[in-house]
Amino acid sequence: MTALFHDIIFGPVHSRRLGLSLGVNLLPLSSKLCSFDCIYCECGWNAEHPGGRRFNSREDVRTQLEATLRRMVADSTPPDVITFAGNGEPTMHPDFEAVIGDTIALRDALCPAAKVSVLSNATQIHRDSVRRALLRVDNNILKLDSAFDATVRRMNNPQSASYTVRGIVEAMKRFDGRMILQTMFLRGECGGQPVDNTTEEEVSAWLRLVAEIRPRQVMVYSLDRDTPCPTLEKVTKEELQAIAARVEALGIPCSVAYARTPCSCFSPAPRR
Template sequence: MGTFLFDKIIFGPVQSRRLGISLGINLLPVNKKICTFDCIYCECGFNGDNASATTQMPSRLQVKTELETVLKQMQSKGQAPHVITFAGNGEPTIHKDFEGIINDTIVLRNAYFPEARIAVLSNATLIHKTSVYDALIKVDDNILKLDSGLEETIQVLDQPNPGFSLNELIDNLMKFNGQLIIQTMFVRGTYKGNQIDNTTDADIDSWLKLVKKASPKSVMIYTIERDTPVDGLVKIPLVELKKIARRVEDMGISTQVSG
């Protein structure tokens, strides 16, 4: 199936299923995905795609300059974003100046659209780093991935870099003391001839236990909407997603479902 890369540092604004009118920031190269996960459902494709491409991440100054330019344009047109979202072609917290860029973005947001929220979509693999933690604790929506409560499912679905530990991830999520949002992609299908499904009873029961342990302020439940790099993956019906959401809400945690 077809996938795509974001070809700009600042993209949008776009209508996001989960966040409303979102102005995106891509801290990764515009010609290649770079991520500590290699999710089989990622709309940006696999890390190995465009392997021969010469890549360069934008500098902190480039991000600040381009963001301010776009915010000025939006202000002059009366177009207010609901949220400024760090997403793009991979894991945004990889950028060496991530904390500084977050600080710059907060200053610009306050100057141009103080009502807008700042969100980061992250796979949470680098939250053990002090600078990443310090940056994420400052943003309005610290949205961190947890696709299953079973490490073997995560290994197939998310294909993390070597050294990934689900137990360590949960320990680090707990350090946010509830100042986080869990995001979970539910999907089923086949990959390399094997069945993949993170909606099984074993996956959901173990996932609920870890969600409770992480104690997020909310959970975002969603399924695939765009093309994926793997044929054979299918959306989870909305009725099933809502059943999962009710189990989260029974624990006193609010949910947002996107089918």
């Protein structure tokens, strides 16, 4: 069953990729707010969770994060990573850059060994303030599920009619490799339409974009949690490893996450 996160700070949980991960949700606590409406989102369809569009305030985020970090440090269990995720797209927050600044200051003061990660669908990276903020974090993780607009429309349902893969790729290239590319691979059907970004045509075209973007790392993964569209199929670990090997042949490190792996608005921690 898909569900929302009802706290600003959630977790921590042990992540195979990130270590002890503490989640931060900038989005509304009782509704979903996202620039995508992915067919595999663990938070469900946007329309399933309507309601207030109030982002969590910068001050509430800072205050709650500070209290949690102080408690974790006092307990000798500081987080390995502070991860921005939650009920939608975190970079939509109007004070995103300032929130990142607050978080880095708290991290530096209280748990300097911790990393700061942002899990984003990349729809806001054309904004200068978002780009500046993402360049300050340790793990700037940006999504690109296909090289083809039609497949992205089917898998991710961008809420803006102006979204194009080419536009996102050009914006990603401005990071000069200071980003991690994240891609969900799946197959099946949704709404009576087939969907499969694992075909040779899809993978070859995606690899060409990976080579063009030149991220410092690529993460590939498949379904693990409940999805709003129940007719999707998980890709095998062997298939993901084969794709990863083709990425590494480009001289770019690629990790395969096969369990407890989330989507573009994915969380590093379980809900209460």
